Amino acid sequence: MDSDEQLMIRVQAGDEDAVTELVTRWRARLYGFLVRRAPDVADDLFQETWIRVVRAAERFDPSRRFSTWLFQIANNLCRDRARRRAVEESYRHSVREEIRHDAGRLDPPPLDLRLDMHRRVHALPERLREVLLLRYYHRLSEAEIADTVGIPRGTVKSRLHHAVRALRQQMAEADA
Amino acid sequence: MSANTPCVGVQERLIEALLAHDEAAAPDLAHSESCDACRTLRDDLLHVRAGLGTDAEQEPAPAMVQRTLLATRSALRRRAPARAPLPVGFKRELARLLAAPLAVLPLVLLWNWTVLAFGGELLAAWLPTAAIVALGAAYALAAGGSLAAVFGSLPVVAHGRTQQRLREVTA
Numbered sequence: 488m489d490s491d492e493q494l495m496i497r498v499q500a501g502d503e504d505a506v507t508e509l510v511t512r513w514r515a516r517l518y519g520f521l522v523r524r525a526p527d528v529a530d531d532l533f534q535e536t537w538i539r540v541v542r543a544a545e546r547f548d549p550s551r552r553f554s555t556w557l558f559q560i561a562n563n564l565c566r567d568r569a570r571r572r573a574v575e576e577s578y579r580h581s582v583r584e585e586i587r588h589d590a591g592r593l594d595p596p597p598l599d600l601r602l603d604m605h606r607r608v609h610a611l612p613e614r615l616r617e618v619l620l621l622r623y624y625h626r627l628s629e630a631e632i633a634d635t636v637g638i639p640r641g642t643v644k645s646r647l648h649h650a651v652r653a654l655r656q657q658m659a660e661a662d663a
Numbered sequence: 664m665s666a667n668t669p670c671v672g673v674q675e676r677l678i679e680a681l682l683a684h685d686e687a688a689a690p691d692l693a694h695s696e697s698c699d700a701c702r703t704l705r706d707d708l709l710h711v712r713a714g715l716g717t718d719a720e721q722e723p724a725p726a727m728v729q730r731t732l733l734a735t736r737s738a739l740r741r742r743a744p745a746r747a748p749l750p751v752g753f754k755r756e757l758a759r760l761l762a763a764p765l766a767v768l769p770l771v772l773l774w775n776w777t778v779l780a781f782g783g784e785l786l787a788a789w790l791p792t793a794a795i796v797a798l799g800a801a802y803a804l805a806a807g808g809s810l811a812a813v814f815g816s817l818p819v820v821a822h823g824r825t826q827q828r829l830r831e832v833t834a
């Protein structure tokens with residue numbers, strides 16, 4: 488079976504079957520990332536990410552890992568989209584206000600822990616959310632995240648810790 | 664919790680363990696048992712972990728996957744039928760291969776110039792001028808041709824080697 492990177496070499500040569508194979512292999516992981524990263528536009532960005540993969544195939548360096556490159560494209564699209572839609576504005580509110588707001592909108596109120604956490608992750612500031620998703624769910628190393636997001640490795644680490652502490656803080660405040 | 668307690672390190676490692684889906688180390692758990700701040704964090708992190716779950720994957724709707732495949736196929740066909748891109752590392756390999764031939768090139772040129780300049784004078788005693796001119800031209804052609812062959816083959820060799828290495832890296 489071809490590795491992801493070998494498949495990309497075939498995509499570079501215009502092989503349609505190689506694209507199909509990559510989409511099939513990565514669809515659930517990519518969609519899982521997008522749903523948490525940008526839930527309201529995950530469907531759009533799923534398709535957009537793969538089109539970018541094909542269009543930019545020639546710039547892919549097969550000595551790099553495909554997964555890092557794929558998440559980099561997806562994450563950049565999420566950022567662009569957030570910027571365009573000025574969603575950033577809402578992230579400036581305190582996390583607590585976000586949760587109250589969401590809780591008021593959700594009906595009926597009793598939520599299980601998972602759904603609750605899903606909302607809390609979504610309420611994290613974008614810079615914390617992206618590193619948390621890549622590290623925790625997609626198990627990228629700190630070095631790979633640094634590469635994917637384009638920030639120094641030390642920053643990745645501090646943002647990860649910050650994200651976990653923010654989630655903990657939110658839970659404590661919700662319980663209080 | 665002051666700077667000279669182990670709590671800062673313990674708490675960092677508890678968080679690292681969560682991020683890596685690992686169990687916390689035994690000494691850190693032991694410390695947490697006897698330290699309020701670290702025990703609270705440990706318990707909170709168990710909640711965070713339970714809430715986050717571990718499932719990274721979510722299946723997209725099959726119809727959307729189908730639409731995506733159609734879109735990527737047409738994007739692939741519409742892509743400029745560009746010439747094959749140079750493999751990554753090609754330029755570096757070519758520079759490496761060129762180094763030695765370029766270093767001796769001045770010597771080769773000097774030698775050829777010497778042969779042409781003094782060879783003609785030496786042969787003038789035995790051969791008519793027309794024959795010497797013809798010989799000189801043939802020599803210059805042969806020398807120029809071999810230089811062109813050497814330098815012209817280097818990009819081909821560099822391309823082959825780079826692709827070979829990429830195949831090894833990605834195999």
Ligand SMILES: [Zn+2]
Pocket residue numbers: 669670673694695698699700701702
């Ligand atoms: Zn402690």
